[in-house]
Amino acid sequence: MPDTVLVANRGEIAVRIIRACHELGLRAAAVYSDADADAWHVRLADEAHRIGPAPALSSYLDIDAVVGAAKAAGASLVHPGYGLLSEDATFASAVTAAGLGFVGPSADIIAKLGDKVAARAIAENCGVPVPPGTGDLAPEQAAAEAERIGFPLVVKASFGGGGRGMRVVRSAGELAGAMAAAAREAGAAFGRSEVHLERYLQPARHVEVQVLGDAHGTVAQLADRDCSVQRRHQKLIEEAPAFGLSSTVRAGLRDAAVRLAREVSYVGAGTVEFLVVPGTDEFFFLEMNTRLQVEHGVTELVTGLDIVAAQLRVARGEPLPFRQEDVVVRGHAIQARIAAEDPWEDFRPAPGVVSELVLPSGPGIRNDFGITGGGEVPPMYDSLFGKVLAFGADRDAARLRLAAALGELRVTGVPTTAPYLRTILESRSFTEGSHDTGSVAREWVPDPVARPSAEPVSPVRRVRIATDRGPVEVAVHGRSRPRGLQRASREGVSVAAKSTAAGGPPSAPMDATVVEVRVEPGQRIAPGDVVATLEAMKMELEIRSTVTGTVGAVLVAPGSPVSAGAPLVTLG
Template identity: 70%
Template sequence: MSTSSPMRTVLVANRGEIAVRIIRSCRELGLRTVAVYSDADAGAPHVRMADEAVRIGPAPARSSYLDVDALLGAAKASGADTVHPGYGLLSEDAGFAEAVGAAGLTFVGPSPEVIARMGDKVAARAVADGCGVPLPPGTGTLTAGQAAEAAAGIGFPLVVKASFGGGGRGMRVVGSPAELDEAMAAAGREAGAAFGRSEVHLERYLQRPRHVEVQVLGDGHGTVVHLGDRDCSVQRRHQKLIEEAPAPGLTPELRSALSEAAVTLARTVGYVGAGTVEFLVLPGTSEFFFLEMNTRLQVEHGVTELVTGLDLVALQLRIAAGEPLPFTQDEVRISGHAIQARIAAEDPWADFRPAPGTVSTLELPLGPGIRNDFGLAAGGAVAPEYDSMFGKVLAHGADRDSARRRLVAALGELRVEGVPTTAPYLRTVLSSASFTEARHDTGSLERDWTPDPADRPGAPSGTAETVETPTVSSGTIRRVRIATDRGPVEVAVLGRAPRSGASASPSRRPGRESAAPGASGPGGAGAPPIAPMDATVVAVRVEPGQEIAAGEVVAVLEAMKMEMEIRSEVAGRVAEVLAVPGGPIAAGSPLISLT
């Protein structure tokens, strides 16, 4: 970056792997960096890498990374002149962008007005409609009382969607009118927790689409270009797990139509910075529909960097400094193919249950065409206050199959101990026939790719109902199964009979990947349901004296940005409700007691 640029010091208003990624590009541009951190991240790599680091609060995101005053205070104290929001957190918060500008700082991203317009999914639909971009039938933001009539007009199945935010949070698929009220409430709760805005709207649910997005860049001089497309169809609960560029299986005509629609949309709103326009594509046809626009860098930006040879973070910074794009659309070249796997502390064999904990060992794959973007090192912790993703492994090859095979090999070499991860499961997905032949869609993971118990790392050979492992001073660790709305999950419970307030460690060290068929709780058959992990109690669905049936929902918990309905595996009468709505609950703690 030119030394005459007014940009000198960049405060990175984020954490984890994206903070590390931004700091690296700043270094190459000769820019000084300031990291911010919560108490949970005091020893994180991004804190060590930056030229300066400022503590902004305790672990909960609302008291640290979402605290605008704390972030602006850190910028002032460190002498930063620029703020890069990364993705997630406050990256699509128009109020934050406005506050940054009001403080005399440069915000790396589009204007607050564009963020507000495109961050409002209903307003974004109106922009797309005005540009002639196809839309699925849908509504504006509405209340629960308006939903039934609107849903009847759209037809089922439909999807309840958060009107603000992104990343798949605040979405519920509804198959019938009977499911609508609860889906509205659940989507609103999740959206409120993730984005601070609980408004929702309805859209027609498209059957078996592909999720294809186009990367766009706009500078402050009127130029808007695209950097090709990506496919993000490997998803669970609307959360992406594998992304690739370019999107496979598109005809040249369809690829051109998608890119043209994305550039037209960005140009219409005066977009400046890096952004992504997302579409749903119906396989085997030329039909596509506008989904949303993300006014920020995407988690999957790395695959576009690998096939274009461009540094998107550096381009963001140059655009924010007022520089024009250094190339034209005709000069953009796509070379080869790239695929990315998100590495999250989740257990695919327990319905992707989040599993925060300390990563005792982390060995990353190396080799030609391999890239690793990670936000922690060995000895670091995946904190329960944040998203479960802590890294990404990417592979680039001359064509799709060579990139795929390279990524399969890399995931086989990745070694993570201390927490379960998505890596071994994603390795099997990448090797499946439907992925290899690009026949998959956004529902394939939940419909066709059920994790095979035989593929689970450390899968037990015995059939004991519980596994007990001696500890130095704390009794035993018992693995039990708990019924939730997403199927049974396993949890490690410390001690033989934990009471309310007791904690449990979700340890996944080698040799402890043990199932517990038939166990319903720490006390064996007939035990009441317990919290599978440290969580917040969103709602309690039962009351003292109530008769409940086996499989009935007793509470809704939220942890690591996910809601879980906890069910009782046994029938009985509720003697006491131990979970307090709105309060925290520790792993292994009973939610209710039964008589």
């Protein structure tokens, strides 16, 4: 019987890994929570194992359950994908302790590079430039260190990644709140609440280098990618190769990435991330992600190499299936992340059933999706459910092809980021390549007045109406508001809380977990006041009141779940 790989993940990346296993003649075993019992990755796998109830902490983040599933499947390898347990050194240790192979670097390397402060020190030791910053620090140390570094600066989680636990601070008055929020978010996401400070470089571009290493001492780089289209440090559009770099910067980035990987004897796929200062030859190390990246596909399109297949081969002890001189970049590729979020409602997460999914096709188009029509985007996981990628002879060809593909994409049942990302692709600054990591907040804010020339999605809204034969639920297709972009200088997620009735108390806009309560009984609130902070689909949402009144009772507490429509407080 062929070797079996346990895919310790869900959604589109689980689908991607399962397909790579099958192409290599390997069996793929899936894991699933109760929320994913009928998910696409479960149906594609050769076998599937239930690992617990819907909450990630009770299933996908349960190390014993995942390792137990690997043993039950008779797996020889465990592939963690990205997110979830992919950069958890304890998980990697548990896999190897069970006599299984881990598809990725050793637990020791994950721990070293997962500690952002330790990673900075490693980078400095091998001559890779780092921005001014600190080690882990307590709140009482922050003011003095911030004064030394200078504003603006960024508070960063010392463990984890993906933009979680990061807050930009522009003045001393914002520092304490940002420290608390970043620590809280980091603790919830990664189980570690340590934070540190770094100089915030703006304008800047986010450029990264893909590396692969094997157990025979070989490290190769697979060129660079630009990931500068970001909102709240979450990437939205990625492309390869990075555009507009001087030959000096490009060579410097690639050399620095390989030097860092060799410094730690890196094995597996990894990504070294940098900030590049536009118009200069300066770049600074950000972090090294010890896993497969969401954006790996654009590198595959321009190099013709299968990164997931290479991961699996290396994990089996084989040498890299190519030499550095075999890595040749041809053309250009761009990826758009498709998430169940409403950009015109401050990117409000919008889980639900995707009743219809029609994917674009044609030359140079690749679709990596984790669901099919009739599938669900559950509220307890990441809102990302697919990616559309386009390849072209040059950047403009890839850009136009991707914009057209997003115009063909049809998703009904949930709003998505697709129409918003299409407007970005067609914007002047993206077309010229003059954008940076601050462009989303500065100039690409969705405008509720201007409608894009074409709207690629048509979500379904379910409305309950009263009739003489009782209540009837109907599906309403389309949107009630125009879509477009406007220039602004705001950033963050802020949702106006709904009211149960005219003048009623604020309520949760969706299923979520309460992170923080900002009011108390007897407090007077007015429209715009923050009532509570909720977390849903890996995003924090500030819930603001739309009414004036006096808080009677507070009905929720930090850590408690809350259902869509449930009141957060009563009004006296």
